[in-house]
Every structure is written in C-alpha cells, then in structure tokens.
Amino acid sequence: MKIIIKQVRLLSMKEEVNVLVENGKIKAIGQLEIGEVDHVIDGKGQYLLPGFVDIHVHLREPGGEAKETIETGTKAAARGGFTTVCAMPNTRPVPDDQANLLYVNELISKHGHVRVLPYAAITKRQLGKELVDVQSLKQLGAVAFTDDGVGVQTAGKMHEAMQLASKHQTSIVAHCEENSLVNQGVMHEGKRNKELNLPGISSISESVHIARDLLLAEATGCHYHVCHVSTKESVRIIRDAKRVGIPVTAEVTPHHLLLTEHDIPGDQADFKMNPPLRSEEDRQALIAGLLDGTIDCIATDHAPHMSDEKSQGFLHSPFGIVGLETAFPLLYTHFVQTNIVTLEQLVDWLTIKPAKVFNLPYGKLEIGQPADLVLVNLNETSIIDPKTFYSKGHNTPFAGWEVKGNPTMTMVDGEVVWQEEDIYV
Missing domain, CATH: 2.30.40.10 (Urease, subunit C, domain 1)
Known part of the structure; x- marks a missing residue:
C-alpha cells in the first residue's frame, strides 16, 4: 500500500x-x-505531525463499558490525534495476573482503533497488599505497573514493588495521594472550597506521597513515574530529585495547565477531578516545570463517566473528565497562540517525550519510522x-x-x- x-x-x-x-x-x-x-x-x-502518545488514559473495558469501551475510547483517541495510548488497569477484572492481562490484550486486538499498551497493576486487585508477578506480566506486554487511582499506601509494599520492578527493568507509575491526608475531600483545599462549603483535598496529600516514593526509587534504582502532578510542592520535590540523579519522570494534564480552583463556577462535577484543580500559583509552577524539564510530558488522564453520574454535584459524583478529543486544540490555542510555548515544544511534550518515558519507539516523523x-x-x-x-x-x-x-x-x-x-x- x-x-x-x-x-x-x-x-x-x-x-x-x-x-x-x-x-x-x-x-x-x-x-x-x-x-x-x-x-x-x-x-x-x-x-503533518507525528502521532500523539498519551501514557495515561482510562478505557474502562472490561467492566466499565457503560462509561467507555476500547472501541469508543480509541476512536476518541484517533479523533484527537493520538496514535498510541497506555490504558490504566482500573478495570474489572484488574490485569493483575496472566489470564486477566491476556483477556485485555484480546479485547485490544479486536476493538482498538489505535495502538493500546496496557498497564498491569502493582498489587492484586489494586488493594495494596499482595504484589503481582511482575516478570510474567511484563513478558505479556505490560508497559509498566501502577495501581492507578489508589496509590500504594504503605512504604514497605512500595519498596518491595520497586525492588521487583528494578530487577525486571520495568517502571513503577504512581497516582500519589496519602489517604490519611485526604479527609474525604472533593476539591482543592483553598479559597474556592470554602466559598462552596465543600471539603478540601490538601496539596500535601500529593507531595508527601511523592517525597516518600522518590526516596524509595533512589534506594532501589527503580524508574518511577509520577502521574498528573498538580502542586508547586510536587514540582519542587521532583526538580530536586532529578538534580541528584533519582530516576524519576513526571506528567501533567491539560486541565491542570489551563484551569484553577477559581474557574469552578459552582457545584458542577464536570470540574471534579483527582488531583483537583489547584491554585494559580500551582498552575504557574506546573508551566515552569514543563519549561525547565522537571515535568517530562503531557498526558490527558482521560476519565469518562456517564452523564447521570456526573450530574450529582461534587459530593456524590465520581472524579474525572475526558480529554483525548480536546487536548491538542486547547493547548495549541492557549499556549502556542499566546506565545507561552512554541509549537515544537508542545508537539515534543505530546510525542517523543512521553514515548521516551517508557522507551517506546513512537512519536517520530522520520524516514523509516x-x-x-x-x-x-x-x-x-x-x-x-x-x-x-x-x-x-x-x-x-x-x-x-x-x-x-x-x-x-x-x-x-x-x-x-x-x-x-x-x-x-
């Protein structure tokens, strides 16, 4: 052809x-x-640009087909210009053993419209207790290992996971949230949550978890990737870790680059995501982190939910927004056209830089590729x-x-x- x-x-x-x-x-x-x-x-x-690479999407299948399927999610990816996506393991069943990952691979083969690379869980059923068989799951194509939205809470278990990952030359990917500091919050603990009388999620719930894991990554030599960085403290900690040679990479989402807590118009859950929209100071720190290389790439954290779920306000709706079909035009319009970044920088953050996080051979527009x-x-x-x-x-x-x-x-x-x-x- x-x-x-x-x-x-x-x-x-x-x-x-x-x-x-x-x-x-x-x-x-x-x-x-x-x-x-x-x-x-x-x-x-x-x-004509190299196809975008998104290392953080939720395709929901198997188990969450009412929200999204591999077919609809990868069609959305294609419409948004994404040619490779990495699918999070918060499905049912969880890809935490060979049979479950083989099943996910079969669904991808049948229904994927773009290239889908599945994550495997760090622990069985994402419960943070029993580690998965890292070696066998890597051999079956797991791009990396993550418990996704339920970060591993005990340092001992994460230390064991990083030791295994380092041994088998794979990566640990983390949603960083110290549960004991969340306090049933539903949005950022700042000014806006008080105005709306809604419980807040503190910034330190994220940064404390990252700090712990970075020391574990240093001790084990494990490549550690931080999902959806959202706070200035997190940026500072990751910057310091890179400076001393800890093997860490990090991503930021379009919505954390574009919005703050003050953009939330009221009790509207289309603005509810985890981590939540933070302060303007945090947003500026994220932009600075991208520009100086502290944050490696942009990922959408595409998280589809049904309309009736998201119509219940902040207290009762699930966290998450969709992003695959809007990411590039939003970022181009609000960052390239305003001369904050160049088109070349934006394309790099969506192509070769996310591919580099997991040493993937994609994201290049070159002869032979x-x-x-x-x-x-x-x-x-x-x-x-x-x-x-x-x-x-x-x-x-x-x-x-x-x-x-x-x-x-x-x-x-x-x-x-x-x-x-x-x-x-």
Missing part, C-alpha cells in the same frame, strides 16, 4: 512537502513526484461540543470553548483510522 500525503507543512521544513507512506512506514519526504500510488491525501495548508501521523488544521476555529465526542463520556469543563488546531486525519502504521471528511483525492 502506497499513500502520498501532499503539500503538507512539517515542523522541520519551511516549504510544503509531500510524504510517501509505504507498507506502514514513512518511505520518503520532500518534493516528491506523486507517481503511481494507491491513495493521495491532500494536506494543503495543514501541518512507523507512519503514525496526524494532520492538523491550525487556522480554522471551532467550538468544543461534547455532543460530537466519539467518547461515551461527555464530562468536560471545556464545553463551549473556542479553539484552533483540530486534527483532520489520523494514521496508525500507514492506515487512516480517522478522518474529518473525505480527504482522498
């Missing part, structure tokens, strides 16, 4: 070029003659409308926002997996 994507702009070139895709790989780039090919895709005036590509229109304006989402989840605080930078075509291994309209000529 030969495909020419014609008259596109690349980050590395000033003039428009043609890109030849053959047998799933990027074959040639330049002022190419179209010649005899199977398809031609007209990308006139648009940017897999043709994981996204075509984006940086000029046309649109309004975020949850009714148009491919995801089953419509739970987003960004409904009605005006953005630019929408993907128009996504390709995985040389196959078009999503397109805005009939792009073939």
Whole structure:
C-alpha cells in the first residue's frame, strides 16, 4: 500500500512537502513526484505531525463499558490525534495476573482503533497488599505497573514493588495521594472550597506521597513515574530529585495547565477531578516545570463517566473528565497562540517525550519510522461540543470553548483510522 500525503507543512521544513507512506512506514519526504500510488491525501495548508502518545488514559473495558469501551475510547483517541495510548488497569477484572492481562490484550486486538499498551497493576486487585508477578506480566506486554487511582499506601509494599520492578527493568507509575491526608475531600483545599462549603483535598496529600516514593526509587534504582502532578510542592520535590540523579519522570494534564480552583463556577462535577484543580500559583509552577524539564510530558488522564453520574454535584459524583478529543486544540490555542510555548515544544511534550518515558519507539516523523501521523488544521476555529465526542463520556469543563488546531486525519502504521471528511483525492 502506497499513500502520498501532499503539500503538507512539517515542523522541520519551511516549504510544503509531500510524504510517501509505504507498507506502514514513512518511505520518503520532500518534493516528491506523486507517481503511481494507491491513495493521495491532500494536506494543503495543514501541518503533518507525528502521532500523539498519551501514557495515561482510562478505557474502562472490561467492566466499565457503560462509561467507555476500547472501541469508543480509541476512536476518541484517533479523533484527537493520538496514535498510541497506555490504558490504566482500573478495570474489572484488574490485569493483575496472566489470564486477566491476556483477556485485555484480546479485547485490544479486536476493538482498538489505535495502538493500546496496557498497564498491569502493582498489587492484586489494586488493594495494596499482595504484589503481582511482575516478570510474567511484563513478558505479556505490560508497559509498566501502577495501581492507578489508589496509590500504594504503605512504604514497605512500595519498596518491595520497586525492588521487583528494578530487577525486571520495568517502571513503577504512581497516582500519589496519602489517604490519611485526604479527609474525604472533593476539591482543592483553598479559597474556592470554602466559598462552596465543600471539603478540601490538601496539596500535601500529593507531595508527601511523592517525597516518600522518590526516596524509595533512589534506594532501589527503580524508574518511577509520577502521574498528573498538580502542586508547586510536587514540582519542587521532583526538580530536586532529578538534580541528584533519582530516576524519576513526571506528567501533567491539560486541565491542570489551563484551569484553577477559581474557574469552578459552582457545584458542577464536570470540574471534579483527582488531583483537583489547584491554585494559580500551582498552575504557574506546573508551566515552569514543563519549561525547565522537571515535568517530562503531557498526558490527558482521560476519565469518562456517564452523564447521570456526573450530574450529582461534587459530593456524590465520581472524579474525572475526558480529554483525548480536546487536548491538542486547547493547548495549541492557549499556549502556542499566546506565545507561552512554541509549537515544537508542545508537539515534543505530546510525542517523543512521553514515548521516551517508557522507551517506546513512537512519536517520530522520520524516514523509516512507523507512519503514525496526524494532520492538523491550525487556522480554522471551532467550538468544543461534547455532543460530537466519539467518547461515551461527555464530562468536560471545556464545553463551549473556542479553539484552533483540530486534527483532520489520523494514521496508525500507514492506515487512516480517522478522518474529518473525505480527504482522498
């Protein structure tokens, strides 16, 4: 199969070029003659970028199919320009043994529209008590190990897990939250929670957990990855850890980069996520952390829920928002167009840098690399409308926002997996 994507702009070139895709790989780039090919895709005036890599998504299947499925979640990923996603293990059953992970792999093979790399749990049923068989689960394709939204609470158990992970050359990934400091909070403990008379989650519930784990990572030599960093204290601790050589990486979400507690209009659970929206000072620290390399990449923490679940207010609704279909246009509009970061920086944080966290061979637009590509229109304006989402989840605080930078075509291994309209000529 030969495909020419014609008259596109690349980050590395000033003039428009043609890109030849053959047998799933990027074959040639330049002022190419179209010649005899199977398809031609007209990308006139648009940017062709490497497919985005999201190392933190919730696809819900098996067990949570009412919220999302692998099919709907990966369709949403494709629409958002993501060609590789790493699926969290908070499913039922949990991928905590060989049979359960094989089942997840089978579902991915049948229903995935983009590349899905599954996480395995650190402990059986994510209960923080009995460790999984790290070696066998890694051999079956577990990209890394995490208990996701229920961070391992005892230092002894996390120490054992890191020792195993280090031995088998894999990574421990952590949602960092010290449960004894959460106090049934539902939003950030700051000014806004007091105005709304809602219980708060303190910043130190996150940073204390990170500090503990960084010392354990130093002791074991284990690569440790911090999910969805949200506080200035966490950024400072991770920066200090990197400075002394502790093997740590970290991610931040679009919503923590864009919103604060003061953007919460009232008791509306589309603004309820964990970690919660923090202060403006925290938000600025996250941006600074990205810019100086303390935070390695951006991940969506795509967390779909049913509409009736999210209609119950902060006290009774589940944590989480969707993000796959809105991430790039939101970040492009509010960071690149405002000259806070460059387009090249944003693309790196969504491609080669998340891939590097787990040494994945993706996120590059180069000859010989897999043709994981996204075509984006940086000029046309649109309004975020949850009714148009491919995801089953419509739970987003960004409904009605005006953005630019929408993907128009996504390709995985040389196959078009999503397109805005009939792009073939």
